[in-house]
Amino acid sequence: MDRQALIRRLESIIGPRGVITERNQLRTYECDGLANYRVIPSVVVLPETAEQAQGAVRACHQAGVPFVARGSGTGLSGGALPVSDGVLIVLARMRRILEVDLDNQRALVEPGVLNLQVTKAVAGDGFYYAPDPSSQQVCSIGGNVAENSGGAHCLKYGFTTNHVTGLEVVLPDGELVHLGGGKAPDPPGYDLLGAFVGSEGTLGIATKVTLRLLRKPEAVRTLMAAFDGTDQAGDAVSSIIGAGIVPAAIEMMDALAMEAAEAAVHVHYPEEAGAVLIVELDGPQAEVEHQFDEVERLCREAGSTTIQIAADDDQRALFWKGRKSAFAAVGRISPDYYVQDGVIPRTALPEVLRRISRLADERGLRVANVFHAGDGNLHPLVLFDGEVEGQERRAEELAAEILYTCLDHGGSITGEHGVGFDKKQHLPRQFSAEDLDAMQLVRCAFDPEGRSNPGKVFPTPRLCGERPGPRQAHPAEQAGLAEVF
């Protein structure tokens, strides 16, 4: 089917107002939150119902055309980067909350619903949706499902995968299936829901999502503790965890990150502080009060110079605003920056931070560190000036070196931003060829023709027609013509 025929077909399914074909309009969708990579898609469609989304996927399947799903486009790994000969399916118009069932603590929503919108819909009844990525005001639930999004509070509450209990999914051939139990637990069969969440759009498109709602905790207490340096702040984190306390969140920012956030939102971080921790406890009143006193004591013992306790919700919101706006705020102190996302065992924190600082010095670059300290998820921000010859390349090298440092310590190349397009060449550093082949078995079961978000996650696609079996080198590889990254 040629492009014009496919466009006519898509228009008949979605209506002309939901199909974009003009090059200038298509440009709006050329990248997601990671603007380093840009590809103009062949066609963009904006379905308003699951049936329309299914129709679009089926049309792609019949035309032999690849497709990419996109929510709000806030992803930071190029996971929603279009393919030039493919259709970009934008779910942003599927924005209805279909059902709220408080007695079963579930909400059924469409994929374009914004993360924060869910909490807003149930807050009046004392409930909320736990995963809270920093972009929660604008990111969509469908995107959260694709990326298995985390957030500051996943230390205690887990990730998207722990809060999605059911999905309606359009498979790459257009078939509609239901995964997970929805309101009832333990459905018989394989946990395909678990395999789908976090598969970065490579297994199909979620068109309805059942979310777990939590009762708002009785008490929330938040403190911000300043330290001379990240070592002392790291010690405080270790002693809090060592005391058997599981805070809702423990976040750390270093001096450079604080400088940036201060310029943007005026949190009034203590001057001369080398690191600051935000520790939040929530839960039953009596437990929180008791443990909060202990956290305060442990911070002082670890050498905290000043401790501020949020007096009310406004002050708590200010502490968090500084933290959540830190990425964007770095733009105020550097013309360009590269956001990295890596994970280490939390106990390796001091060592890894020293190594990052050494690597940065070697390249004459600065790195601002913002991280979810409780679970070892680092977000080093590599600052550079694209106008200065060679700096961008050195920044990219440094960002990659930081990931390898994470892997050297038994960590991961991504804790929440995903592999996407950006990190696929690094994935074989974390997993063997056998591991990746095993993962591709799942891909082949869902998407044997490799049409759903092709070119993401895996560095080399597997031909699904092959009989599954022991891995054999590709002929080009054997001939020495290609290497496996």
Added chain:
Amino acid sequence: MGVQDLEREGLVRPADGAFEVDGVPAGLVARPGSVEEASQVLRAAAQDGLAVAFQGGGSKLGLGNPPERVDLLVSTAGLDQVLEHAAGDLVVRVQAGARLADLQAALAPAGQWLALDPPEPRATVGGVVAANASGPRRLRYGTVRDLIIGITVVLADGTVAHAGGKVVKNVAGYDLAKLFCGSLGTLGMVVEATFRLHPLPAAASAVTLQLETAEEAGEAVRLLGRSPLEPSAIELTWSGPGLPARLTVPFEGIRPGADAQAAAAAELLGRVGEAAVLGPGETEFALAQLGVLPFEKAEVVVKVAYPPAELPAVLADLRAGPLLGQVRAHAGTGVLWVASGFRDVRSLATAIGRARERLAARGGSLVVVKAPPELKRAVDAWGPAGDALGLMRRVKERFDPDRRMSPGRFVGGI
């Protein structure tokens, strides 16, 4: 190398009629002592086209449908090591054959535990993963899928593959660990797993509520769900129709928190019936009671999953017919276990079919977890697996194209 070669090496031996899976005798048995040996065994079985099943503690061998054949039964008993306990990171890496109880004992000195409390005393880590075993505290901590962060498996052709890792937060690659949770040996052999851990609660305080009707039970669960209380479990114990029932609600954590919550819960549940905070000794006894399912003697046990708010309606559904006997429910999560008396196959099979229809309309399911062979022949242990069954078959075909991994045990004959 074929299986005969491994027999000469002593890695595989005849079962001599001493081993079976759900009534199906095994031809050969193997007890690999390392991941490499497990890989060797499965590679040899692939070469010889043998059907393979797996055994951990043996407590779930009766789960699912009887396998079509078991040419080789591979035990994880030789893989019983706790490989790495990173206490500061709240993470443990352990081999599949390690007993859960032994693992908990190894973690306890650091004040930590793997927050899974399935009732089977012999359960192994690999068995808990493969059978998706859970207990009362799943209300607070979730099930094994929520706690597993890394896995090592041996696939049908002997390939050793990993997914996840040893950090709690990790979105690199597909989450194969979850796919293997509850797969009952039909995709391959789980040989190692890595879990996130939780601090052991320092104190517990429990509340009990005496119940006259199923409606009262429903109301109590609803009140708890709407309150900010954070019980670690909400357990319903009911000896059967016409008899009184009891709700047990433990709160675990630090002393001041557990006590304050129990007091608040007793007041809240007092609106429904006679509620009381248990004394320390009684709490300990009640918690120990929750740790076992009192169904040792029952011939037929079914597991019913349902939306938790529909507890009274589900109990009413089950009441019709001979299905309903002694009941234990994880009432906050919507899982109930029923011990049925066994009279005749036909009436029980009919009752199961009817209950499944009603549960399906509620989005729930009924799995026969224990039954005599004649009942197993009459009903499918799993019931319908929904519109994703075709996709499940395609996953199975990719992982096990020759259909040799526990053939026939899983949903839809997988």
